[in-house]
Amino acid sequence: MTGIDRRVFSLKVREVNVVSAPMGPDSPQGCSQIIKVSIEAIFARLQSLADEVRRFWEAREEAQCRPVSRDLAQLRPRIDALLLQTESCVGAGVVLQPGTLADRQLYMEWRRQVGEGKLLSLSLNLDESSANCFHYQDKPWFRVPRDHGTCTVAGPYVDLYCTGVYALTFSLPIVANGRFIGVAGVDLPMRDFERQLARHLMRLPQEALLVSAEGRVVASNTADWTVGDLVGRLPADPGCTVLSLGEQAANWSLICLPESGSLAA
Amino acid sequence: MSSPNHAPTSGFMRLRQEGRTEEVVRRMIEVIDLGLFAEGEQLPSESELALQFGVATVTLREALAVLRQRGLIATRRGRNGGSFVCAPIEVPQALLLERLERMSTMELRDLGDEQLAISGTAARLAARRSTAEHHARLLHHVEALGVANTRQQRRRADAHFHIEIAVAAQSVRLTNAEMRLQAEIGELLWIESGTAPDVAAIQQEHCSILDALVAGDANLAGALAEAHVTRGVKRLINLRLELLAAEGGSD
Numbered sequence: 386m387t388g389i390d391r392r393v394f395s396l397k398v399r400e401v402n403v404v405s406a407p408m409g410p411d412s413p414q415g416c417s418q419i420i421k422v423s424i425e426a427i428f429a430r431l432q433s434l435a436d437e438v439r440r441f442w443e444a445r446e447e448a449q450c451r452p453v454s455r456d457l458a459q460l461r462p463r464i465d466a467l468l469l470q471t472e473s474c475v476g477a478g479v480v481l482q483p484g485t486l487a488d489r490q491l492y493m494e495w496r497r498q499v500g501e502g503k504l505l506s507l508s509l510n511l512d513e514s515s516a517n518c519f520h521y522q523d524k525p526w527f528r529v530p531r532d533h534g535t536c537t538v539a540g541p542y543v544d545l546y547c548t549g550v551y552a553l554t555f556s557l558p559i560v561a562n563g564r565f566i567g568v569a570g571v572d573l574p575m576r577d578f579e580r581q582l583a584r585h586l587m588r589l590p591q592e593a594l595l596v597s598a599e600g601r602v603v604a605s606n607t608a609d610w611t612v613g614d615l616v617g618r619l620p621a622d623p624g625c626t627v628l629s630l631g632e633q634a635a636n637w638s639l640i641c642l643p644e645s646g647s648l649a650a
Numbered sequence: 651m652s653s654p655n656h657a658p659t660s661g662f663m664r665l666r667q668e669g670r671t672e673e674v675v676r677r678m679i680e681v682i683d684l685g686l687f688a689e690g691e692q693l694p695s696e697s698e699l700a701l702q703f704g705v706a707t708v709t710l711r712e713a714l715a716v717l718r719q720r721g722l723i724a725t726r727r728g729r730n731g732g733s734f735v736c737a738p739i740e741v742p743q744a745l746l747l748e749r750l751e752r753m754s755t756m757e758l759r760d761l762g763d764e765q766l767a768i769s770g771t772a773a774r775l776a777a778r779r780s781t782a783e784h785h786a787r788l789l790h791h792v793e794a795l796g797v798a799n800t801r802q803q804r805r806r807a808d809a810h811f812h813i814e815i816a817v818a819a820q821s822v823r824l825t826n827a828e829m830r831l832q833a834e835i836g837e838l839l840w841i842e843s844g845t846a847p848d849v850a851a852i853q854q855e856h857c858s859i860l861d862a863l864v865a866g867d868a869n870l871a872g873a874l875a876e877a878h879v880t881r882g883v884k885r886l887i888n889l890r891l892e893l894l895a896a897e898g899g900s901d
Binding site for chain 2: 499500503505508509510511512515516517518519525541542543545546549550551599601612613614615
């Protein structure tokens with residue numbers, strides 16, 4: 386275990402070329418670096434799916450034909466592979482910008498894991514004339530990549546529609562010929578992901594929280610702050626050290642609390 | 651009733667009555683209500699659905715039979731055959747009144763007690779854990795209640811409002827509990843009798859709860875949610891008592 390972590394860590398030290406501050410996994414810098422690398426690895430896999438969709442799309446457009454929903458079925462093996470390769474992933478797929486396809490207004494090619502290695506397509510109500518239509522355009526995992534062109538992590542949130550559990554959705558934009566055509570995403574249940582993150586945080590000597598861009602605790606090494614809490618103005622407290630994981634890690638940050646732990650909620 | 655010494659514990663020791671079939675039926679209804687399946691949409695095959703619910707195909711078939719009987723799905727034979735989701739039908743008011751009449755005051759009060767615990771706590775937690783995005787969705791459900799034209803639409807907007815608060819509370823357990831409670835009590839709460847239910851008043855209560863959530867006032871949000879539940883249950887108990895009175899001393 387330690388051996389593997391050290392390898393990842395030393396690799397990253399060379400990459401970011403940090404020469405000063407001690408960067409062991411038991412330092413805030415080292416810890417945030419390890420977490421940053423694992424988040425970036427998820428996005429790197431998603432990007433390769435997005436690239437494949439882009440190539441497929443551009444080839445179609447070059448042939449002067451507008452893709453239809455049926456065409457997306459070809460992506461299934463690729464999506465399934467991504468789902469099965471991503472640790473503890475329960476859902477993955479591509480969700481299209483309304484009006485992009487020739488035959489359907491809203492469409493998604495989303496696969497979910499229903500049993501050990503058993504994958505099924507998620508069927509949601511995407512009929513706009515229906516009162517219960519699932520309008521995904523408003524969901525943060527769709528809206529943020531569309532409006533800002535960046536990758537994002539939505540949640541943690543109670544996912545009623547796909548996983549039925551407390552989960553995170555990682556997503557990034559798919560751009561073909563300079564035009565936004567949709568997002569590629571994966572669902573990761575917090576149950577497994579928090580365990581990995583908390584393990585990293587436990588190596589720190591001080592109390593620390595991993596916080597999403599919207600200020601929600603994703604993992605912590607103290608019971609005073611738990612998953613799902615909002616940190617509010619805590620990052621502005623002069624006693625706290627805030628390390629941003631950067632845009633490529635969805636602007637998550639590591640907040641180290643003062644030694645006393647007196648700021649507990 | 652063999653030994654009196656054993657009688658007091660036996661009730662609690664007994665497993666819950668809801669079997670796998672009923673559970674699948676209830677989940678299917680919730681899932682259709684949430685919009686996971688569209689009206690007229692063909693359901694996945696029996697084996698696929700069984701896999702999704704994690705039940706045996708036999709159990710799933712039983713559940714589908716119940717849903718068919720209740721008019722929620724229709725099955726067509728032959729090529730292009732399969733099960734389809736029907737347009738939501740309003741449960742006739744007479745059936746709801748019958749259901750309410752069969753319940754005891756105790757049962758209603760106990761159901762209300764549970765909802766008090768769930769909705770009150772969910773509102774309290776949501777005041778601390780909700781963001782602008784949740785507030786926007788809640789506002790949408792408040793507005794939907796105002797423009798709803800049918801009993802069915804009102805019930806749905808009301809249920810979604812309460813479920814969304816549990817979602818905003820970041821709790822899977824509270825969300826599941828609220829969904830189950832809405833399935834049990836939701837339709838009864840919207841039975842029309844006299845001037846009740848007063849849609850404008852209920853919408854105003856939802857507004858006040860939402861305001862407290864936005865203000866981050868946990869105690870106020872909790873108290874308002876509890877008062878809201880209490881008023882609803884009181885209305886049901888009164889309505890049931892009226893039904894008993896109207897029936898006269900027949901039994």
